[in-house]
Amino acid sequence: MxxxxxxxxxxxxxxxxxxxxxxxxxxxxxxxxxxxxxxxxxxxxxxxxxxxxxxxxxxxxxxxxxxxxxxxxxxxxxxxxxxxxxxxxxxxxxxxxxxxxxxxxxxxxxxxxxxxxxxxxxxGDERRVESAPQQDRPIRLTHTVLNSHAVDETQKFLQDALGFRLADRTGIMAFMNCDSDHHTIAIGITDNDALNHIAFLMPDFESVMRGGGRMKDAGFPIQWGPGRHGPGNNLFNYFIDPFGVVIEYTAEVEQIDEHYESHGPDFWKWPPGRVDQWGISPPPGATLKDAQKRVFFAPHP
The missing domain is CATH 3.10.180.10 (2,3-Dihydroxybiphenyl 1,2-Dioxygenase, domain 1)
Incomplete structure (x- = not known):
């Protein structure tokens, strides 16, 4: 915590x-x-x-x-x-x-x-009775990634206002932790303040993969994945919904505590041609990257 x-x-x-x-x-x-x-x-x-x-x-x-x-x-x-x-x-x-x-x-x-x-x-919001996870169905949200044109300012606000701490920082993202999940909010280091993506926790590896196949069959191909991230060590498949919102199926999110050692960009480097631990899938393409900078917060009335 x-x-x-x-x-x-x-x-x-x-x-x-x-x-x-x-x-x-x-x-x-x-x-x-x-x-x-x-x-x-x-x-x-x-x-x-x-x-x-x-x-x-x-x-x-x-x-x-x-x-x-x-x-x-x-x-x-x-x-x-x-x-x-x-x-x-x-x-x-x-x-x-x-x-x-x-x-x-x-x-x-x-x-x-x-x-x-x-x-x-x-x-004090309503909670449902806990039951066994159901294969091929999301359990909960695990994190959301919000882009920032001023990452240091955004990071400081999350720390000062909400008590988050920096779990890890790469060349493109700052991962902010509040509990046992490695990150709950991550900050995309970029030139805009758009929604990067929303991550839905799946029960296991099998569900992430089955979800990928099901989405492909429905006409929504995997935009990035399958793979395993560095920070968070989680499995991933990324998609774009019918409106242009980037959504992720993930599983096996690393659970951390106060003893976790934070690392910076020099630590989180991959061999040439890789952008995740496995290196199976190609890097994110232009379609995904464009979608990750198009959905913004609505002005508050």
């Missing part, structure tokens, strides 16, 4: 152009289940304990991120994070309040970081 306040990533909310098309893809092809419906919003769950892990809102012509939701360790943590956000240069959008319109309930705060990314932190 590194953060005294944040337990992990609960959910991500997106605006999508076509809610019916999104439901078709994310249930039949990506293998999530409908958890709840409301006016112009669809809540989807995995096989894990989260009441939902994906909220899809009817939006405009292009997809946008509505918010990233983290789970707090305690009710008191919400007030501490709210105070930290102000000190760290963020903007508090909503102090601690009952989330009456959220099907998972609980108490939450909402804020923006200095570059306009919207976060929510919740406590």
């Amino acid at each position: 590194s953060s005294p306040w944040i337990q992990g990533l609960r959910s991500v909310a997106l605006y999508v152009p076509d809610l019916a098309k999104a439901e078709e893809f994310y249930t039949r092809t990506w293998h999530l289940e409908v958890a709840h419906r409301a006016d112009s919003v669809l809540y989807l769950r995995g096989s894990g304990t989260d009441a939902y892990l994906f909220a899809l809102h009817q939006g405009g012509e292009v997809p946008q991120i509505r918010q990233v939701t983290l789970r707090a360790r305690s009710r008191a943590a919400l007030d501490e994070v709210a105070a930290n956000v102000r000190k760290a240069g963020g903007k508090l959008l909503a102090p601690a309040h009952e989330l009456n319109k959220d099907p998972a309930g609980g108490v939450g705060i909402k804020f923006q970081d200095p570059h306009g990314r919207t976060f929510q932190v919740v406590y």
Whole structure:
């Protein structure tokens, strides 16, 4: 445990152009289940304990991120994070309040970081009874990667406001840790502040591979993978959804504690021609890289 306040990533909310098309893809092809419906919003769950892990809102012509939701360790943590956000240069959008319109309930705060990314932190939200993982179905979200034109500033905000720590840093990414998963938020080191990707945890290697085949059969080829990352040591297959959002099936995410030794770019180097541990798949192509810089946070009303 590194953060005294944040337990992990609960959910991500997106605006999508076509809610019916999104439901078709994310249930039949990506293998999530409908958890709840409301006016112009669809809540989807995995096989894990989260009441939902994906909220899809009817939006405009292009997809946008509505918010990233983290789970707090305690009710008191919400007030501490709210105070930290102000000190760290963020903007508090909503102090601690009952989330009456959220099907998972609980108490939450909402804020923006200095570059306009919207976060929510919740406590006491509904949890489902834990059951055995189901093969070929996502369990939960394990991490999201957010690009930053000012990586050092973004890293400092996550540290100061949320208590994250730097797990590892490569030449293209800073991996931020809050609990036992190696990283919960990673910062893409680039010239924009777009969504890089959202990672869904699968039960095992077999599920990551079966998911890749199923997606290919449905007309959504693997954009990068199969492979095994360096930082996090996790398996991966990357895809682009029908709206241009980059999504990842992953498994075997490295579990770390306070004794984990952080490394920098000089440590995380590969032989020529490789960009992961295995070196089986070619590096990410232009299609994936372009998609990783096109989906931005929606302005907060």
